[in-house]
Amino acid sequence: MALLVVLVASIPNFVLAECSPSLQECPENYYNSKTCTMGLVGQLGYECKQCSSVASGKFPLSAGGQVTIDKCYAREACSDLGYDGWMCTLFYSGKSFCTQANTPRPAHLEYQNNELVCVSNADRACSDFNLSGNYIFDVANGSFVQSDQTGNASWNPETYTWNVSSCRLEKNNQNIIANNANCKGNIWRCCPSISGNAAEGFSIGYGYAHYYCTYCREGLKPYILNKAENPMLPVAHISDETGGTHIAGACSAVEATYYSTGCNLGYPLNSDNIPTDCHLQCPGNMTTLDPGADSINSCVPYGGTYCDQTGCFTLGTNADLCE
Numbered sequence: 226m227a228l229l230v231v232l233v234a235s236i237p238n239f240v241l242a243e244c245s246p247s248l249q250e251c252p253e254n255y256y257n258s259k260t261c262t263m264g265l266v267g268q269l270g271y272e273c274k275q276c277s278s279v280a281s282g283k284f285p286l287s288a289g290g291q292v293t294i295d296k297c298y299a300r301e302a303c304s305d306l307g308y309d310g311w312m313c314t315l316f317y318s319g320k321s322f323c324t325q326a327n328t329p330r331p332a333h334l335e336y337q338n339n340e341l342v343c344v345s346n347a348d349r350a351c352s353d354f355n356l357s358g359n360y361i362f363d364v365a366n367g368s369f370v371q372s373d374q375t376g377n378a379s380w381n382p383e384t385y386t387w388n389v390s391s392c393r394l395e396k397n398n399q400n401i402i403a404n405n406a407n408c409k410g411n412i413w414r415c416c417p418s419i420s421g422n423a424a425e426g427f428s429i430g431y432g433y434a435h436y437y438c439t440y441c442r443e444g445l446k447p448y449i450l451n452k453a454e455n456p457m458l459p460v461a462h463i464s465d466e467t468g469g470t471h472i473a474g475a476c477s478a479v480e481a482t483y484y485s486t487g488c489n490l491g492y493p494l495n496s497d498n499i500p501t502d503c504h505l506q507c508p509g510n511m512t513t514l515d516p517g518a519d520s521i522n523s524c525v526p527y528g529g530t531y532c533d534q535t536g537c538f539t540l541g542t543n544a545d546l547c548e
Contacts, residue, residue, distance in 0.1 A: 244270035248291035284317045303343035319422025335423040346380040351392035355428040363434035364403035392417040394431045408438035408476040435464040441476035443487045443519035446503040448475040469493025484518035
């Protein structure tokens with residue numbers, strides 16, 4: 226029996242610590258976990274657990290003491306950034322920084338795809354971030370992918386997160402099906418927001434889908450809207466961030482007497498003037514028989530009166546007949 230007492234007494238006190246209603250003094254690389262039960266009523270209390278049990282061992286270290294899970298951390302020397310002596314720390318809470326001789330350095334640690342990575346605090350391409358969900362086009366067929374993101378994100382060392390306000394999700398030259406637009410255009414999603422943290426990985430989410438027409442095919446002309454006079458445009462998913470006072474929201478058939486060979490719509494648009502290639506007039510005394518003509522070959526003689534010594538005649542739209 227005496228031998229048993231000696232063996233029990235030799236076990237470290239923290240292992241035998243009872244469930245406590247308050248934070249305990251845990252040893253190094255341990256943290257306080259409120260997971261044990263106390264008394265007959267089963268009230269939860271604190272017990273010391275190893276940081277190596279956190280998130281599959283991703284944060285094995287702690288300074289010990291009355292610390293919670295947020296103070297478990299991982300540490301790595303970031304020599305792969307090209308600097309010697311930079312020691313970087315990433316806490317379970319997402320707080321992350323690098324120092325050299327206790328002096329802050331412009332880098333931090335992140336978990337990316339479950340791999341601990343040294344990351345410079347310099348601006349980072351938005352396309353480096355995962356999308357937070359499946360973002361369909363809404364106004365066309367298809368979905369955005371990670372590489373469709375444009376712009377750069379900037380690191381905020383005070384909040385330990387990325388500022389993604391300059392990011393944009395955009396796909397160009399798509400066949401727009403919303404609002405019977407019948408055009409090719411650019412689709413984009415507004416309102417980027419960062420989610421996650423350095424400990425679990427970052428991703429970017431976006432808001433509603435919008436579009437604006439950039440090309441009308443042969444036989445069509447653009448329907449150009451004044452933004453100020455059409456306050457419901459965003460509701461119709463027609464919007465842009467290209468500046469200008471006007472926007473093309475659809476393409477429709479050119480009227481008779483005109484034809485179009487297709488045209489690009491350059492932004493910013495500052496008037497409702499239709500580009501010449503989308504609104505070409507047939508030569509004099511010629512017209513088209515139907516709306517939507519797509520070449521000059523659709524123009525036929527009409528209305529021309531010709532006279533000689535024997536009299537006058539007028540060409541109709543049927544070139545085989547004189548009236």
